[in-house]
Amino acid sequence: MEKLLEGKVVLITGAGRGIGKCIAQRFMEDGAIVYTNDIAEGDMAEWSEYPICFDVTDSIAVKQSLMKIYKEQGRIDCIVNNAAIIANQKLGMVPKPLMEKMFAVNVIAVIDIIQIASRLMARTGGGSIINIASVTAVVGSPGQVAYSSTKGAIVSMTKSAAKELASQGIRVNAVSPGIIKTERFAELYESDSDKIDKRIERIALGRLGTPEDIADACSFLASDRSSYISGHILSVDGCASI
DSSP states (O other): OOOTTTTOEEEESSOSSHHHHHHHHHHHHTTOEEEEEESSOTTHHHHOSEEEEOOTTOHHHHHHHHHHHHHHHSOOOEEEEOOOOOOOOOGGGOOHHHHHHHHIIIIIHHHHHHHHHHHHHHHTTOEEEEEEOOTHHHHOOTTOHHHHHHHHHHHHHHHHHHHHHGGGTEEEEEEEEOSBOSHHHHHHHHHOHHHHHHHHHTOTTSSOBOHHHHHHHHHHHHSGGGTTOOSOEEEESSSOOO
């Protein structure tokens, strides 16, 4: 039986750990040829056949890496823009350099990757671009003004890019995670457990999300089963965003 993503060529950014790593492993299980990116290789070589290290804010490295994939495989079928920086600081305490870094990684780098990848996808009849947004883009979150702003930009970008690239057969969607139980979550919980407990109480399904929940959503959007879906923001938050 053919697997869901059999033979699809995929690049996943920020795949060194957490949600990105889980997405990469799910895609590999589903039959995709997965290039895993992070700024440093870490342990990717131990579990990934195609680790590819570059800084997503380095436009030259981004172009070189995408061209490398295209030359090796003859196409790029899917991009998952997962790399991101998150910082939890009150509105009046966020230093400008940190804000600029967050926008550089979370927004500008995503546009840069989409610009280059879409040109390559158009050569072979289209593809799927999946951006990772956040529930904070919809409901907001105290202490995350800068971060939620970047994810709000991802939501707007996804909708506009979907309309612009549709004529080339390129679908653009976003997955919007709620509270996901990752290593990063454990760190945040230690520093602000009371606030997080209150947010967990508002999750209608009564549990935290898992990286696997996000990976499943991404796999569906990368597959041909979602061929008539574009410009959609898929909330994976246990019904916490409404």
